[in-house]
Amino acid sequence: MQMSMLKIRKTMVVVEEIHHEGGPVADTPLLRGAALAVVKNPYAGRYEPDIQPFMDDLRPLGLQLAERLAEALGGAEAIEGYGKASVVGEGGELEHGALWHAPGGYAMREVLGGAKAIVPSSKKLGGPGVRIDVPITHIDASYVRSHFDSMELGLNDAPRADEMLVALVMTTGPRIHARAGGLAASEIKGEDGLR
Template identity: 75%
Template sequence: MPEVVIRKRCLTVEEIFHEGGPVAAKPLKRGAVLAVIRNPFAGRYVEEIVGFMDDLKPLGLAMARDLAAALGGPAAIEGYGKGAIVGQAGEVEHGALWHAPGGYAMREILGDAKAIVPSTKKVGGPGTRLDVPVTHINASYVRSHFDAMEVGIADGPRADEILLALVMTTGARIHNRAGGLKASDIKGEDGLR
């Protein structure tokens, strides 16, 4: 399969102290790590592309390690999500190749994460933004951790590139009051509850 060629990487961390209510005792941290890579399938239809997922695994692991470290280490992480923006000479299916390498990398770094990693992808040009969905790492139904982080890079993806994104958070939304299953009540049986 093709070599993974990285043009640039970006890591960003937000600290959220309040959303109009009282200042939180501990701010929520929400972070994203992005990589802009050459799309080896740009400009043509290629039937067999699934092998490129194996090539992306080392990049996924490196990105997940860096992001977890920036947020205080794997033990601090409570939410996660992933996404991809495919440049205009590619197809949305090229972004789908990030599902396994991105998701499994985060689950490996975090140890015993049970919930499926939510994901989104689309085709777009330089400066395209993507809202990456976030859920709790062990139970997708924990409403307090339903979140999203907008990601993007001003000059990417170019037509022959893919922007790959991982997002992690350190807790529930600040001032969450939407009810539902609490993180403290997770049974951890199926990744849902």
């Protein structure tokens, strides 16, 4: 059995409380949170044809971050939106960031009790301090327009050239003052993850 290649330098959980966006103050603030980890990229500085073993190594981290984030936002039952992202340091390649898709997405679905919608994602290459916008959609139906959102993330010292920053984002509801129409959360059929 191969030893895990996962080496974590740091993690962070952050929660925003959004009371209004220029309109009336909401009765209950929207919570938007993120859990991030900075990990060593085992493939930095070289081309490796078979990178999938690291995806398996990332799975426990995905679950740990998803559990911590859901707890920080009031528990899995409070979560209505989600997204994920990765930033690869300059010694790596964009494809290394794609290794976060399954570990991050499936972990959130598991923690949230089988959410149906695809987890939106973004990835990029960048150096320390780079920012990334993480797209967010409703956990059960991607077409629920009120939950289309994003959260900008970054850390001042990551990722270094031989690192990756991986992130999960969750929200507790629609955008504050959402009024752009479209499918409402109360109208979700839950058949296909879209509507």
